Amino acid sequence: MSAKVALITGSTSGIGLAIAKGFAKEGYITCLNSFEPEQDVSEIVLEVDNAGNEPVAYFSFDLSNATNGARLVEAVITKFGRLDVLVNNAGVQKVSPIAQLSTSDWELVRTISLDASFETMKASIPDMISRNWGRIINIASAHGLVASPYKSAYVAAKHGLIGLTKTGALEVAQNGITVNAICPGYVLTPLVEKQLKDQMKVHNMSEEEVINNIMLANQPTKKFIQPQEIASMALYLCSDMARSITGTSIVIDGGWTSR
Numbered sequence: 001m002s003a004k005v006a007l008i009t010g011s012t013s014g015i016g017l018a019i020a021k022g023f024a025k026e027g028y029i030t031c032l033n034s035f036e037p038e039q040d041v042s043e044i045v046l047e048v049d050n051a052g053n054e055p056v057a058y059f060s061f062d063l064s065n066a067t068n069g070a071r072l073v074e075a076v077i078t079k080f081g082r083l084d085v086l087v088n089n090a091g092v093q094k095v096s097p098i099a100q101l102s103t104s105d106w107e108l109v110r111t112i113s114l115d116a117s118f119e120t121m122k123a124s125i126p127d128m129i130s131r132n133w134g135r136i137i138n139i140a141s142a143h144g145l146v147a148s149p150y151k152s153a154y155v156a157a158k159h160g161l162i163g164l165t166k167t168g169a170l171e172v173a174q175n176g177i178t179v180n181a182i183c184p185g186y187v188l189t190p191l192v193e194k195q196l197k198d199q200m201k202v203h204n205m206s207e208e209e210v211i212n213n214i215m216l217a218n219q220p221t222k223k224f225i226q227p228q229e230i231a232s233m234a235l236y237l238c239s240d241m242a243r244s245i246t247g248t249s250i251v252i253d254g255g256w257t258s259r
């Protein structure tokens with residue numbers, strides 16, 4: 001059998017990039033995605049390419065238009081003839097009190113995390129069913145299970161993504177397809193680095209205070225999670241030994257949601 005094809009949305013940075021490198025290293029044909037033009041991410045694509053021996057391809061589709069999720073999956077299937085693993089990872093954060101959060105920011109966060117994931121799943125499932133095998137992994141968050149102030153759009157979208165995960169799992173359970181969510185706590189990525197500034201503003205705190213009193217306050221290990229830890233779980237979920245794990249929200253949060 002030829003190598004399996006994995007698509008990771010939002011994979012030019014942070015967690016998605018670590019997952020893409022992990023899949024490339026494990027012998028998957030790896031499909032990267034972001035909204036950036038290909039020439040701007042060519043070094044990143046090369047980095048992933050160098051991690052393994054199977055082909056790596058980049059697909060520029062902006063998922064702030066949710067229907068691009070379906071177009072992205074169609075483009076992957078057109079190029080490689082199949083899609084075996086879908087990782088919905090693309091996401092953005094907006095930190096603001098509800099009263100000041102713009103409707104467009106609310107929609108942006110929800111569209112990328114939730115609506116586009118629905119579209120990619122909808123487009124992938126028939127192809128996965130045709131081979132009676134598939135893996136769908138939705139990168140949710142600890143904020144898919146618990147809330148924090150000033151993150152209404154993100155918390156709502158990630159709670160919704162867990163609902164979509166559970167429903168999808170039930171619908172394809174007899175087709176050899178598993179659907180799971182991974183719920184990380186704070187992982188040190190560009191998304192979190194950017195958030196630091198917004199958090200400093202809304203909480204009127206220094207960078208150090210935000211890290212210690214806000215971000216890692218609820219993370220009992222007091223350590224940021226590494227992107228590779230999320231990648232390892234994604235790879236495990238694609239193994240045959242994980243075939244009975246479906247509809248779950250796997251928490252990698254240093255103990256945060258145990259409180």
Ligand code: NAD
Nearest residue numbers: 010011012013014015034035063064091141186187189191
């Ligand atoms: P990141 O900012 O480092 O990477 C986000 C990726 O998504 C980038 O490749 C970016 O280009 C892409 N992206 C953004 N907007 C896009 C769009 N409109 N269309 C296509 N791609 C787009 O972020 P990260 O921290 O690696 O986060 C990845 C996922 O993990 C997100 O869904 C995030 O919510 C989730 N998550 C992150 C953390 C954390 O602490 N970093 C914790 C829990 C969950």
